[in-house]
Amino acid sequence: MPETVTTPSDSASARPASTSGATIQLENLTKSYPGSPSPAVEDVSMDIKAGETVILVGPSGCGKSTTLKMINRLIEPTSGRIRIGDEDVTDMDPVKLRRKIGYAIQSSGLFPHMTVAENIALVPKMTGWSKSGVKDRVEEMLDLVGLDPREFHGRYPRQLSGGQQQRVGVARALAADPPVLLMDEPFGAVDPITRDHLQDELIRLQHELHKTIVFVTHDFDEAIKLGDRIAVLRERSHIAQFDTPEAILTNPTDDFVSGFVGAGAALKRLNLTRVRDVGIADFPTVTVEDPLQSIFNKLRDGQHNELLMLDRRNRPYKWLRRGDLMRAKGSLARAGQLVHDTVTRDATLHDALEAVLTDSGGRVAVTGRRGEFIGVVDMQTLMNSVQELLEADRLAAMEHEHDLEELRSHRTEQELEGGDGGL
Ligand SMILES: Nc1ncnc2c1ncn2[C@@H]1O[C@H](COP(=O)(O)OP(=O)(O)O)[C@@H](O)[C@H]1O
Ligand SMILES: [Mg+2]
Structure with missing residues (x-):
């Protein structure tokens, strides 16, 4: 610039x-x-x-x-x-x-x-x-x-x-x-x-x-x-x-x-990365306005073990598991787990991990500007990302060391030759 x-x-x-x-x-x-x-x-x-x-x-x-x-x-x-x-x-x-x-x-x-x-x-x-x-x-x-x-x-x-x-x-x-x-x-x-x-x-x-x-x-x-x-x-x-x-x-x-x-440099690394930088995955959803029968069918047809129910404004509302439906007896009013915490794309992985750990499902819903559902980030994705990041950091640190070594040996050569050594 x-x-x-x-x-x-x-x-x-x-x-x-x-x-x-x-x-x-x-x-x-x-x-x-x-x-x-x-x-x-x-x-x-x-x-x-x-x-x-x-x-x-x-x-x-x-x-x-x-x-x-x-x-x-x-x-x-x-x-x-x-x-x-x-x-x-x-x-x-x-x-x-x-x-x-x-x-x-x-x-x-x-x-x-x-x-x-x-x-x-x-x-x-x-x-x-x-x-x-x-x-x-x-x-x-x-x-x-x-x-x-x-x-x-x-x-x-x-x-x-x-x-x-x-x-x-x-x-x-x-x-x-x-x-x-x-x-x-x-x-x-x-x-x-x-x-x-x-x-x-x-x-x-x-x-x-x-x-x-x-x-x-x-x-x-x-x-x-x-x-x-x-x-x-x-x-x-x-x-x-x-x-x-x-x-x-x-x-x-x-x-x-x-x-x-x-302590916990690895954990601090989580503060450096945003949710937008990791894979936000799709997740099957239904809305509170869907007929009960279609929700039942969606869970029963065997493709999904779990659904996310969205409210009228497309915001995450509750997680519904197949087992919840068995016990629901005709009404979903008391079925499922309310969504406690969500994160935006700008949240750090640290925030995301905290949300994943406090919610029982091992994942957190990601929302947009108006709270609307975008996708989910799960524990596995977070763990993989952090491991990749730390690995990349280690490689970069090694390269940096290598460069410094080269610089040092270069300087010693110059000094031996009677140059001013620079630096
Ligand atoms: N106006 C001043 N007169 C004398 N000593 C000062 C004055 N301002 C700061 N110091 C001293 O200089 C040192 C550094 O202070 P400072 O720059 O304010 O530190 P920091 O911002 O890192 O807390 C401290 O020991 C402080 O007591
Ligand atoms: Mg100060």
Whole structure:
């Protein structure tokens, strides 16, 4: 993807096309707070690709926030350089710099005395957008984060739920169309279900926008869900491992990383894969409106041991087994097992497995946008998929090792020949 770093005011139209991500390079960044015996961040170097989502994950106090805030210079580095795109921004005016960098934090950081619209308009206004441009942009941003502009425009932050505040926080961070978005535990303060939704939304947004995102969290599951690459940090932001979620799960470099990954790496792999990526199978169905006799016939003719009964709107309702009918005595009202849980195509295999395990039938029904039945995923499919995924990960990890070996031996040769060795 070509890198475009035009600022909105450069373009003549009020509504510029979205700016995609820029590279970020951190070179030997160090921060020593006055009076502290050791630096909070020490000698961090990192190359982040344009359009990539990189997660900084590590224990509390390890220097994640300090590292992040040096990128937009809310904290001035003690030494080291920062490059965004082709530009060295280490000495750039921090106010100008921050117009190119969206920033979203925990508890949204919205100004309580400003309306939602005023909060979102803040940076575009400072950047000198036209009045109508700003107005359109506010609507567009609210729409983008899934809030109805008419409803939320004039509200104050205190009149919003935690999740809605967080959405406005993201809208504000994106309003001036920056190539880079920094997020510091943005979903840390909301309940787990809202957090899950916000994470899904961020994935959807990023598919559309291709910003470069640096996202801080202490939650490894969040890191695997959101990251293209994850930097696992130890004290003073020393990078323990910087790689794809798959590589870190299957090939942690040391005990610190495996401790952080935690037990059950194979189970965590389930979080990386969606139901849409595995085989969704057909399943015989009947509806509550079908005549009783035809349902009986369908089960008796020997082809199926089990049927799924759908309600009037084609949503999964109950599982009916042949044996249930024998006991039904002319009415299906009390026959069969109610469907407890369903998943969508976007659910993770982890969600699907949970549903399969809680439902007695060893399978879960997959539903569409309006809850309508699409198909089923069963235990066998899940097990096979996970085994295939883990096998593929292992192969990839081995190839990676092999490449590294080659690189190392190549370098040694060069060194022996008196070359500068590169790297
Ligand atoms: N303004 C500050 N002054 C002095 N020390 C600080 C300041 N901010 C953070 N620290 C210290 O720097 C270290 C890293 O902090 P921080 O970057 O906030 O970690 P994290 O975000 O990973 O929890 C901690 O030991 C913290 O106490
Ligand atoms: Mg922090």
